[in-house]
Amino acid sequence: MKFLCSFRTFDRNNSHHRKSIAASLVQGVYTLECDRKQNRQGPQALAPAWWEFFNFGLTQVLVDDDDKSYFGAIYEFRFPYPYPNHIGQGPPRYVIAFRGTTNKSGNRTQDYKLNLQFIVNNLEKSPRFQAGMEAVRNTVHKANGPGNAWLAGHSTGSSIALLIGRNMVKMGMHLETYLFNSPFASPPIERIKNEKLKHGLRLANSVVTAGLAIAANGGHRPTPRENDPFIVLSTWIPYLFVNPSDPICSEYVGYFEHREKMEKMGVGKIGKISTQHSIGSIVSNARGKDSEPIHLLPSAYLTINLSPSEGFKEAHGIHQWWKPDLQFNYKLYQHK
Structure with missing residues (x-):
């Protein structure tokens, strides 16, 4: 040790x-x-x-x-x-x-x-x-x-x-x-090497998710409320540690990066709606069950381990996070 x-x-x-x-x-x-x-x-x-x-x-x-x-x-x-x-x-x-x-x-x-x-x-x-x-x-x-x-x-x-x-x-x-290494309940799109394909898949997923959320809301864009979970949680900034070689948690990288890209593309409203929902949570809410997506995290201090990992066990292991000689990337994502 x-x-x-x-x-x-x-x-x-x-x-x-x-x-x-x-x-x-x-x-x-x-x-x-x-x-x-x-x-x-x-x-x-x-x-x-x-x-x-x-x-x-x-x-x-x-x-x-x-x-x-x-x-x-x-x-x-x-x-x-x-x-x-x-x-x-x-x-x-x-x-x-x-x-x-x-x-x-x-x-x-x-x-x-x-x-x-x-x-x-x-x-x-x-x-x-x-x-x-x-x-x-x-x-x-x-x-x-x-x-x-x-x-x-x-x-x-x-x-x-x-x-x-x-x-x-x-x-x-x-x-x-x-x-x-917090799990993200989504296909690991982040593992795709082709950036255009990766961005296209995320954009399509955002459009579909936002469309379903609007449809479930009677055809109207969901209006932010004072007690809206996304707004309430935005002031809490946990420390999130992910390894891009770990398919269980790697999608958090794209989760935050894609939100920024949607803002720059001028379609931030679609991005915000899709970020606050998942297809599973929309279906549950439509069935009368109050449900928030498990990954709902408006803000975070994201730490990415950029050092090479030898296999899944190392990429997903807890031991990597106390090693001092690894290469990390740090970024604050804060929803305003």
Whole structure:
């Protein structure tokens, strides 16, 4: 295990410090589950190193009631709080982290069931989301507000963190959130090398989606409302980490870039309508079920790993995000 930062030298303004710590605490959840399955306890347990190095303690493990697996954890900073450094510049008091899918015996059934719920835009009905939502609300209350807590997740765990973060915003609470390799429920158009073909497919998809949204609204363009989710969520800016070689999350690159291109082309209205909807959410709403697209994210600090990846496992892995010698591209997308 190789880390280049600890809370002894932690700089909250250093993006590498923040993402390394958030990713390591998510890895702690994966290792907790491995320890449980292999019955590693006490000195034999491997998980504690992932949080103790950063002076965190494990306060709660989130357990799936069906298969008894560990899918999340709540960590508390051990040093006296507020941190001795300048208040607001030190680490958070709490971090709530969620793991993704583990393709191992004993985990596949529940993990794949969660993936299916994501695909059909029904993740909010899952027991893991509901348990995670309750844990986050309780933790934020204990922390005396959202400013003392972070959310973090990887893969499907990132989708849970994204949904929880969105719900907290609707309650008036903005949590600092780290989303690693967050799944995007769409064909991976970003993987296409031909830029003209890629842009054409996205443009066609935007026109179709916007047309369906207008048709579902009685032939009228949806009018923004004060409580419109896209407007409410636009002030929340989570940190989103994607690898363009990972087909699960790569479409987020095109999601934000295409929105900018539509504005420059003078068809920004179509882009805005299509961004706020998905074909699945339109169909659900038409059937009387309130549904938002799982990828609904008006604003984000997008970090793209531009370094070559050897296969899917490396491109989708959590481990890439604490490596210091990779090439990254950073950009803020903020809906106004």
